[in-house]
Every structure is written in structure tokens, then in C-alpha cells.
Amino acid sequence: VADATPEDARQIEEGRGLDRVIAFSDGVFAIAITLLVLNFKLPDLSGPDLDDELFHAISDDWGLWFSFALSFAIIARFWVAHHRLSMLLRRIDHHFLVLNLVLLAFIVVLPYPTEILGEYGNPTAVAVYATAMTLTGLASGVLWSYALRAGLMDSRVDDRWAKHSVLRGFMIPIFFGVSIPLAFVSTTLAEVLWAGLFFQHFYFTRRFGSILQPYRDQPPPTKG
Amino acid sequence: VADATPEDARQIEEGRGLDRVIAFSDGVFAIAITLLVLNFKLPDLSGPDLDDELFHAISDDWGLWFSFALSFAIIARFWVAHHRLSMLLRRIDHHFLVLNLVLLAFIVVLPYPTEILGEYGNPTAVAVYATAMTLTGLASGVLWSYALRAGLMDSRVDDRWAKHSVLRGFMIPIFFGVSIPLAFVSTTLAEVLWAGLFFQHFYFTRRFGSILQPYRDQPPPTKG
């Protein structure tokens, strides 16, 4: 099913074919991020003070709300990265197609660890969630690296920008990866490390902001 | 995860990049509005007069039907507003991308308060529903305001039209916001206020109908 021979790699797609692959990927991202809402299960209440019970049932769900918000933000972050990559691509080959499908397989799974984290929140749940995010982050990083190495990007893309972006992308699997063993020490510590992802982002953006422009010299092409 | 530094704001997208962001947003709207059907749970019946029981089980579900119709209409209304905004945009920056994702996060959640309203319909349920709609309306209004303030729209867009549209959009969070405390006085009163949204629309359209044309002078561009 997975095709990985040298001959296949020659099957280049550009223009309309490339656009369709990205549209399919965007669709999978959009569906996975929307399915997160299915993790909220309506409480089945029937007591004397229904109003009060409902209020507590919803507000006690803060674990579910936290995991929803976190996963929405992270999947959105993966989508933004995928979107930026796709805007710089000029062609794709068969290996890229397969690596892209591997990334989508991890994206599709994410609502499940999100539910586990939201419902239980114990060390195992935190470790399972962190593992899922680590693997998804690795798949995303491998996709970027391959696109760069195989010369699939627009020739005007600045090499330093591209390498910087790939390295920055690997921050996600690094932070989540380190948090996996930490979860069994303290789930709070693991979640504090996740918050560190926000701060490293601001730090690196402040420090290396000057190379955020993907294109060398020329203005970006406006119509792809 | 959320990126909000001045440097990022320079990452402008036009043409194909803009189209993809809007297509992704349309996808999320389409999925969220379709997932509303999952709120209808098939009754598990097995009595002697199954036919009669089924009829009553379905017709007693009027709360679910009401909440489905209401949420479908409101999400459709948010989508129409988003669609109109997107048709006037000529470029987006990183802040717009983040604000757009925040709006989508609220849209994605809406099937859950819809289910709560349809299943319970008590003060808490009405207040939760109104809160969700208020926050979504605010997110939509902030997105429009930002697009206007940051100069992302077509330069031919009439300023008076744009400001009028933004103000009209804030009617949704205002009406729903006021209904939150009202719900604890009377759920009927809160729902009557929601119906007021329809009437204010007709009133304002009749009164200010003459500036409904978004473009100054020139005819609208037909091919974007």
C-alpha cells in the first residue's frame, strides 16, 4: 500500500495536481479539528435540582475544555505550518505524498488522545497525549525536511529561512517528547513544559525575527 | 502556539494563500453545521405499541428540533458574514490568521451548547447557549474590526459601509449577551429577546438599506 521505490519518486505533480493534494490535506485537518467537539458528552442528569446539577456538570468539565483548547491550538499550529509549507512548494513527488499521508494519519488520531487527556488527566493520560503530539510533530518535521532536501520548494526560498523553520518545527516534538517521562513524576510539571512551547516561540521570534521572510531578494509571487 | 509578535504580522498572504485560508475556514463551518445532526439521538424503544411510542418520542423532541433550527440559522448567519468578509479581503496577515482560528474554535464548539439547550432548556442551558453565541459573535466582530483597521480589505470598499457592517455584526453578541442574566429570570423572555435579532435586522435594513453596497462608485470586481 505504501509505495516507496525510486521509480515512484519520479511521479512529479505540479499545478492542479499539487493543489488537489493540498486541498485534500486541508480537508482532513478541518475535519479532525472539528471532530474535537464530539469529546464533549452531554451529562445524563435527572435530579431534583436539574439546573444546579447541569451547571456543575458543565463547569466540572474543565479538563475537557482545557484539552479541547490545547488540541485546537496545536492542530491549528500544525495546519498553519502545513499551509506555509504548501505555499512554498512548486512540485511534489511520490515520497512527499506518502510522508504527507503519514502526517495526516497522526492528525486524524489526535481527537482520541485529546479525549483521554480531558477525561482522565492522570500520568498515563498525559504521557499518551504527549506521545501522540511528539509523533505528529516528528511526522511534520520529516515532511518539511524531505521537501527541503528533495528540492520541492520554490527556488527563490531562502535556504537559511527554510532550515530555521525546520529546526523551529522540531521544538514541538522535543518539548512534548521530554514531557513523556516527566508525566510520571508530575503531570503539572509536564503541562508546565508544554506551556514552555509558547515562551520558546516568543524568544526565538524575538531573537531571529529578521529571517522570517521566506523569499530571497524578490517579493513573494502573489499568484503562485 | 498562538503567534502574536509584530514581526509575524508582516507575513502577508494574497491570492492562492488567501484562498486556501478561506477554503479551510469554509470547511470548518460546513463540518460544524453538519455535525448538528448528531444531536438527534435515536430513542431506544421496545414496547407493545412501538409505532405510537416512536411517534411520541420524535414529536416530543421539539426542543432538539428548535435548537437545531436555531443553531443552523445562526451558524449559517456567521458563515454568510465570514463569506462576505472574505470576498472583500485582498490580503491577510498573521494576526488575521490567528483571530480567524479563534473564531473557528468557537464555531467548532457550537454543536455542544446546541445539544445542551435542546436536551435541557432550563435557565442554565439557555445561559450556556447564550454565552457561547455571545463569545462567537464577539470573535466574529473582532475579526471584522481587525480586517478593517489593518487595511486588509479592497481599497474600493466604502468606509461607511464597512463600519456599518461591523456595528450590525455586534448586534448578535449584544442581544445574546443581554439574554444571559435574563435566562435566570425567565427562559421564555431570553428566547423572545433572541427573536428580537430577526426584527432588529429588518428594522436596520429598512432604515439603512441604502448603504448596503460595499463598493464605492465602481462596479464590484467580478473575478476577484
Add this chain to the structure above:
Amino acid sequence: VADATPEDARQIEEGRGLDRVIAFSDGVFAIAITLLVLNFKLPDLSGPDLDDELFHAISDDWGLWFSFALSFAIIARFWVAHHRLSMLLRRIDHHFLVLNLVLLAFIVVLPYPTEILGEYGNPTAVAVYATAMTLTGLASGVLWSYALRAGLMDSRVDDRWAKHSVLRGFMIPIFFGVSIPLAFVSTTLAEVLWAGLFFQHFYFTRRFGSILQPYRDQPPPTKG
């Protein structure tokens, strides 16, 4: 929420705006038709001869398979009609947008009556299903009629072809509408009438086949 004033009707959309409205509609059709699979609920078995029980649990589900196949075919039929209409449109106004959203609201609901029919199959279930299909068919017919009457279609579309198509479209609500009272006489009779929809199609196609070409004189535009 629903906007229906004369002033609004002037908000014409063409080109990119029209394409986006159709793409959103296609998305809703695609999601609704795919959600039909969620009607299949895995039986929860744990007996001594699990293999035999599973076989019977799946094969006894023929009601669900029948309702799945029927609804897939009918939603697909509605989508084909919507697709053909959209290919002939040259512009849409606000009324069309609202009527289109009303059609989508009915399409979104269809998985629920499908589940009711598949699970119960008694007179009430058959009548509920037929009612849902009647209303959806009417919404589709009203949309076609409006597009024709408001002059939204390509000027080269043959008037006779368009009127013929609208009338043919109303066959669905007519057949399903008549079957609603029939269901309480005999569910088999109602379902035989549904099968009549196939045969009327072949009859009318054979009889009026010669005006199936939507365009007068000229060959159809190949690039819209």
C-alpha cells in the same frame, strides 16, 4: 438571521463568490452523505459462539443497509441536481443564498430519518422518512424555480429544458409525499411507490430524452 428584504436581493455574487458558495454546499452534501455510516452501530456481543452471533448481528441489520443505500442514492441524486444547477448559474443573489441554506438544512438532517427508518421500519418510521424526503425535494425544487424565475442562469440555457428539469425535480416530493399516508396502510406499498421513482425516471428520459441538452444552439461553455 434570515435576510429577505428587496434591498438585500441586490447583493449579487459572481465568479469567485459564486464558486465559494457552491464549494460550501458541496462540502455540506459530502459530510452529510458520509455521516450515514455512523448509523451502523457495532453490536456489543459476548456469547459462547461469538463468530455465529456476529454473523447474525450483521446480516440481521438488513434494514440499516437498505436505509443506508436508499439515502446514499437519494442524497447523491440531490447533489447531482444541485451540481447541475450550479454549473448553469452565472450569478446568485441574497434570496438564492438563503434558499440554498434552507435546502442544506434539510440535507443535514437526513441521516437522522435514515437511522429511524433503518432501526424501526414501522409505519411511523416510513412516514417520517418520506416526510423528510418530501420537504428536501420541495426545498430543492423551490431553489431551481427561483434560479429560473430570477434569471440567475446562463442566458444560453434553453427555457424548455429548464422548465422540464424543474418539473422532473418535483417528482421526488410528489412520490414521497403520496407515500406518507400510504405508510399507515402498508409500509411495503409506500416503499414500492419509492421504487416507482426509478421507473418514472426511465420513462420520462425515454419520452423526453431529446431535450436533455441544457444549451440552445451553441455548444456548452467548457471553462465556465
Add this chain to the structure above:
Amino acid sequence: VADATPEDARQIEEGRGLDRVIAFSDGVFAIAITLLVLNFKLPDLSGPDLDDELFHAISDDWGLWFSFALSFAIIARFWVAHHRLSMLLRRIDHHFLVLNLVLLAFIVVLPYPTEILGEYGNPTAVAVYATAMTLTGLASGVLWSYALRAGLMDSRVDDRWAKHSVLRGFMIPIFFGVSIPLAFVSTTLAEVLWAGLFFQHFYFTRRFGSILQPYRDQPPPTKG
């Protein structure tokens, strides 16, 4: 509902119409592949050692993970084949539209046999899964064969390449079809045969790799 008269077959679609049919199909593929995640049901635990129980509940789910990965890979494979076919099409007729909808109906169903396989994994489950894949593979093969026979593909497509692709596509229903009776002898044997699909792919790609280029002589059209 299904239209199959000779007159209909004349309804040719090209350009924008063709693109929309493919986009609708891509949407159905994307939704079906994403719905696979719904097969993971959160275990309802509440014991003294929740952490340990959760770990075992998730890791004992290996049947579900196996069926998820397998179905994701196979649906992705069907999508890649459909994507490649669509890139070579220059026009479609009504018969193609109907055959395409039949394929989509099978794709839509696939999450259900995936759940059956993942939950039970006994001979009946394996046979049901293999039957679903056989039928889907046949529908895909019939679609390719029809497109080839009806001359819907780009005239520059190499005939030998097209026939080779159709034959290679039929490997899926052949391997899964043979595994149906095998499942009742040994489920392991049936699953080993499925693994054979990977190996036949590498064998044939190595042996016939030289005709993987769909276009004769000319370079492929880059903008469709």
C-alpha cells in the same frame, strides 16, 4: 435515482464541472478517512489504580490500532488511485458520475467493517472486512476500466500504461477476495495474504517500473 440511459451518457462535463465532481469525491474520501478515529472508544474506568487500568485499556486496544492503520493505508491507497485517475481525465459523462458515486458509497461504509475487525477480529469479522475491501476494489477497478474504455482520459495517455494500471488496481480485490474463505480456515493466514499486497506491489514496480510514466512522448501538461 440512478440514471443509466444512453441519452444521459451524452451529458459531458469538462473544466469547472469536472473539477467540482473530483473535489466532492476528495471531500468524501477525506471525511471517511477522518471518521476512522471515532472507532476508538474511551474506556470507562473507575478502579483503585486508574493509571494502570488506563494504560492496559489503551495498550490492549492493539486490534483497534491495527485496523485503524490498515484502513487508513488502504483508503489512502484508494484515494491516491482516484487522484491519479482524476488528473488524467479530460471529461466525464453521466455513467462515470454514477460509477464514481457507487465507489464513494463503498468508501463511506469502510469505517464500519474497520470497527468490526478492530473490535472482534474473529473469522466473521475478518471475512466481513475482506468483503468490504473486495467490493470497494472492484468498484475502483470498474471506474478505471470505464474511464479507459469510454475515452475520457487525456489523448496523450499511454494505452499500455493505462491497462497496466487497471490490472494493478485489480490486485486489491483479488488478494482480499481470496482471503474471504481463508478467514474461516485461519484469520492469521488471511491477514498474511493482505500483507502480500505490499510485496506484490514492490515486485510489480520493480519488474514493470519502466512504464510508470502515464504520458506518451510529451512531458505531462503542468496546468491541466
